Amino acid sequence: MAIDFTLTSEQKDVQRTARDFAQNTLKPIAEKADRHKDAQECFLASKPAYEEAYKLGFATGFLPSKYGGADIDLATFVIAAEEICTADPGFAATLLVNGLALMPIVWFGSEAQAEKWVLPATQDPKCEYLAGYAVSEPGGTANYDHPGPHPAGVSVTAKLDKANGEYVINGTKYWPTNSGGWDLKGANVNMVTVRVDSSKGGAEGGLAGMIVPRGTPGMTFKAPIESVGHRLDQNNWIEFENCRVPVENAFAVGEGDSIISKAFTWSGPIAGIASVGVARAAYEWTLEWAKNYTGGGSVPIIEHQSVGYMLTEIAMNIEAARYMCWKSAHYLDNCGLEGHGGTGAMAKIFAGELMMKTVWKCMQVVGVNSLDLNNPLEKYMREALVFPLYDAGNMGMQRRKLWGVMADKDFNPRAYTDNEAIPFKRSMQGYGTVPSRG
Numbered sequence: 001m002a003i004d005f006t007l008t009s010e011q012k013d014v015q016r017t018a019r020d021f022a023q024n025t026l027k028p029i030a031e032k033a034d035r036h037k038d039a040q041e042c043f044l045a046s047k048p049a050y051e052e053a054y055k056l057g058f059a060t061g062f063l064p065s066k067y068g069g070a071d072i073d074l075a076t077f078v079i080a081a082e083e084i085c086t087a088d089p090g091f092a093a094t095l096l097v098n099g100l101a102l103m104p105i106v107w108f109g110s111e112a113q114a115e116k117w118v119l120p121a122t123q124d125p126k127c128e129y130l131a132g133y134a135v136s137e138p139g140g141t142a143n144y145d146h147p148g149p150h151p152a153g154v155s156v157t158a159k160l161d162k163a164n165g166e167y168v169i170n171g172t173k174y175w176p177t178n179s180g181g182w183d184l185k186g187a188n189v190n191m192v193t194v195r196v197d198s199s200k201g202g203a204e205g206g207l208a209g210m211i212v213p214r215g216t217p218g219m220t221f222k223a224p225i226e227s228v229g230h231r232l233d234q235n236n237w238i239e240f241e242n243c244r245v246p247v248e249n250a251f252a253v254g255e256g257d258s259i260i261s262k263a264f265t266w267s268g269p270i271a272g273i274a275s276v277g278v279a280r281a282a283y284e285w286t287l288e289w290a291k292n293y294t295g296g297g298s299v300p301i302i303e304h305q306s307v308g309y310m311l312t313e314i315a316m317n318i319e320a321a322r323y324m325c326w327k328s329a330h331y332l333d334n335c336g337l338e339g340h341g342g343t344g345a346m347a348k349i350f351a352g353e354l355m356m357k358t359v360w361k362c363m364q365v366v367g368v369n370s371l372d373l374n375n376p377l378e379k380y381m382r383e384a385l386v387f388p389l390y391d392a393g394n395m396g397m398q399r400r401k402l403w404g405v406m407a408d409k410d411f412n413p414r415a416y417t418d419n420e421a422i423p424f425k426r427s428m429q430g431y432g433t434v435p436s437r438g
């Protein structure tokens with residue numbers, strides 16, 4: 001019995017807690033918050049749910065126990081994330097980004113840095129701690145690993161001021177979640193990817209991670225972006241103007257590309273399952289509708305073969321996508337995130353794109369009433385549109401990453417099935433950043 005899809009009793013507990021939280025606490029809050037016209041108001045309205053999620057361990061439970069986390073593995077996190085996303089995937093992204101910001105400090109930072117910056121995340125008596133993961137930029141992010149010097153790739157710079165023992169950060173970040181915090185004066189901490197060496201490419205040692213705490217002069221936040229979907233997630237516009245941080249706040253100096261690659265590997269199956277959660281909610285609502293609505297005929301529409309066939313396809317797609325994400329999380333747990341993402345990228349691309357089409361199929365089953373704002377399908381569609389585009393867009397970053405892993409001369413195409421780690425190599429990066437017209 002090597003292959004076993006049964007949840008452990010711990011996983012069942014987590015699933016039950018997440019389901020109860022999603023349906024009874026988050027859903028009523030999210031339904032109202034999503035309707036606010038102003039992006040910051042949407043985010044603020046989700047705060048009572050965030051505080052509850054923090055108490056339940058969903059905001060930091062994935063951190064190692066030595067920093068106050070619960071050592072929740074990816075497979076278990078994925079099970080919780082599906083439940084939370086049936087209620088609101090934008091809210092789930094707020095939780096996820098705490099991990100995207102803090103896990104790189106655990107992986108690449110020193111012990112002293114992890115103790116100083118990660119431990120407080122789990123010790124907030126107000127239960128409102130937020131961390132931002134500031135990678136994306138207005139000029140584009142897909143080519144973060146471009147081999148060329150500045151201005152290709154990451155354009156936010158951090159120049160070393162040796163005399164004062166500080167880095168001086170300048171430039172703009174656009175889209176990062178959580179970064180502005182509840183009052184737009186900053187999340188507790190922002191993990192910012194920067195260019196420390198303007199003469200070197202992204203995958204050639206030019207990048208680093210910089211820890212910028214709330215209240216650091218020179219870091220300001222404009223009004224968050226008004227976005228089509230995931231409205232409970234706060235997407236920020238951050239300006240750095242001669243923002244100074246001590247050299248002790250820098251980590252992964254010369255390896256900032258690995259921060260981005262590994263973080264988006266970790267989040268791959270979570271982003272994938274987020275799309276499954278949304279599609280599942282759409283499917284369950286649609287199935288109920290099809291069993292009750294007649295469309296002016298004499299029988300509920302589920303009795304029509306076209307509707308029945310579409311519903312079977314919807315259900316099949318959801319099952320397939322879920323198990324892809326479970327498999328990817330299980331593989332990454334077993335292989336210590338090695339390979340930086342062949343399988344994380346697969347789960348994210350496969351599930352996100354299929355679930356987006358699956359929610360559209362639900363709309364086709366329901367018909368014109370799916371457009372009625374009194375029904376939930378329009379929200380599910382707005383949320384589903386985000387999945388192929390966010391969390392390292394599927395075209396610019398995720399497919400390139402998978403391509404780089406596969407192109408390596410030592411790549412074993414059976415590694416995923418055999419649960420064999422694929423060691424990460426820097427040479428796997430940069431694919432497709434400098435296309436040739438051939």
Ligand SMILES: Cc1cc2nc3c(=O)[nH]c(=O)nc-3n(C[C@H](O)[C@H](O)[C@H](O)COP(=O)(O)OP(=O)(O)OC[C@H]3O[C@@H](n4cnc5c(N)ncnc54)[C@H](O)[C@@H]3O)c2cc1C
Pocket residue numbers: 093097132133134135136137139140141142143174175176177178229230233235386389390391392393394395396397400431432433434
């Ligand atoms: C809800 C939400 C939350 C987010 N949270 C965060 C966050 O916390 N932190 C953060 O930093 N960002 C965040 N983002 C931004 C997100 O991570 C983006 O996915 C990321 O910036 C990449 O976007 P992109 O692929 O569109 O990149 P862009 O650089 O804007 O590229 C645009 C398009 O150009 C094409 N392209 C460009 N270069 C190539 C190439 N070399 N090969 C192939 N195609 C290419 C692709 O089609 C790509 O999709 C968030 C976005 C959303 C919507």
